[in-house]
Amino acid sequence: MTGEESSLRPRKIVHVDMDAFYASVEQRDNPELRGLPVAVGSPAARGVVAAASYEARKFGIHSAMPSVTAQRKCPDLVFVRPRFDIYKAVSLQIRTIFAEYTPMIEPLSLDEAYLDVTENLKGMEIATEIAAEIRAKIKATTGLTASAGISYNKFLAKMASDQNKPDGQFVITPKNGPAFVERLPVKKFHGVGPATAGKMHRLGIETGADLKQKTLDFLVEHFGKSGPYFYGIARGIDNRQVRPNRVRKSVGAEDTFSTDIHSYEPAREGLQTLIEKVWGYCEANEIGAKTVTLKVKYADFSQITRSKTVPAPLSAITDLEEVVDLLLAPIFPPRKGIRLLGVSLSLLERKRSETTPQLRLAL
Numbered sequence: 001m002t003g004e005e006s007s008l009r010p011r012k013i014v015h016v017d018m019d020a021f022y023a024s025v026e027q028r029d030n031p032e033l034r035g036l037p038v039a040v041g042s043p044a045a046r047g048v049v050a051a052a053s054y055e056a057r058k059f060g061i062h063s064a065m066p067s068v069t070a071q072r073k074c075p076d077l078v079f080v081r082p083r084f085d086i087y088k089a090v091s092l093q094i095r096t097i098f099a100e101y102t103p104m105i106e107p108l109s110l111d112e113a114y115l116d117v118t119e120n121l122k123g124m125e126i127a128t129e130i131a132a133e134i135r136a137k138i139k140a141t142t143g144l145t146a147s148a149g150i151s152y153n154k155f156l157a158k159m160a161s162d163q164n165k166p167d168g169q170f171v172i173t174p175k176n177g178p179a180f181v182e183r184l185p186v187k188k189f190h191g192v193g194p195a196t197a198g199k200m201h202r203l204g205i206e207t208g209a210d211l212k213q214k215t216l217d218f219l220v221e222h223f224g225k226s227g228p229y230f231y232g233i234a235r236g237i238d239n240r241q242v243r244p245n246r247v248r249k250s251v252g253a254e255d256t257f258s259t260d261i262h263s264y265e266p267a268r269e270g271l272q273t274l275i276e277k278v279w280g281y282c283e284a285n286e287i288g289a290k291t292v293t294l295k296v297k298y299a300d301f302s303q304i305t306r307s308k309t310v311p312a313p314l315s316a317i318t319d320l321e322e323v324v325d326l327l328l329a330p331i332f333p334p335r336k337g338i339r340l341l342g343v344s345l346s347l348l349e350r351k352r353s354e355t356t357p358q359l360r361l362a363l
Contacts, residue, residue: 047272101117187201260338
């Protein structure tokens, strides 16, 4: 097959997403937790749920929820402290399974990754069969379940992996991709957060079909550099490549609050989920960071940033939490309500791999 012919052939992208990963690991390792509503996180007043078991989700509990809210929804909720060293070791086991099929692996966090299996090490033609084999091996090796989405681009593969959770998979073909997007509410689009979804709703954009009706110029005018991306995915088009082993210049996460924040405790609660998100990315990609930046956007849309650079890469999530605390405390009491907070890491560098032997551990 010529290079030109290969480029015209639809790609085969698999998005693998572990089911309630942190909580499932805790239930696996402690049989007394099985069948119970479990939240990984701290029950403290300013704590946040990092992950919730499926039993807990039945009560409406989800990640990023304040612990006090979760306890109110489910008084019998069992809190378990996170064990990131164990989660990372299990993640490495899963990564080893991926590598049996393709070197084209792009981790998003400890519990999810994109795989390009268009050309794969097994010579398998059907991506759904590859996904099923990978999920079966993950279950046999770790005792945990994974869900998968299979499609011809990253956006749709990510959307597909949510369709049959837990312990299922779903395929979106080139033929039905555009129609799938048209039916989807924009608030469920990967890459569309609450603030962007709210803005789209104000512009009369509720579904993928509504988004598709907007011109590229309109989307660029209202959404800036994200406009071309939204224009493409509304048509089932996403040309982003699966990029293994890349070290980004920075990694960050931010969240817009439904109501403005005026006190320290809810601000710190909101930041905890962002901390865990960026740390999970660094752990999954074996990246260290020296600079931490806190972003604060106020109710009048003015914003400030505060940064701190440490001499050596942060070695644990507790180190990141300490730096964020140092940056956050001086801005209180705030001069006005806070509508958005963000955390980003920069001066990123690849860690030396000291954990390879763990790949063979029977956890």
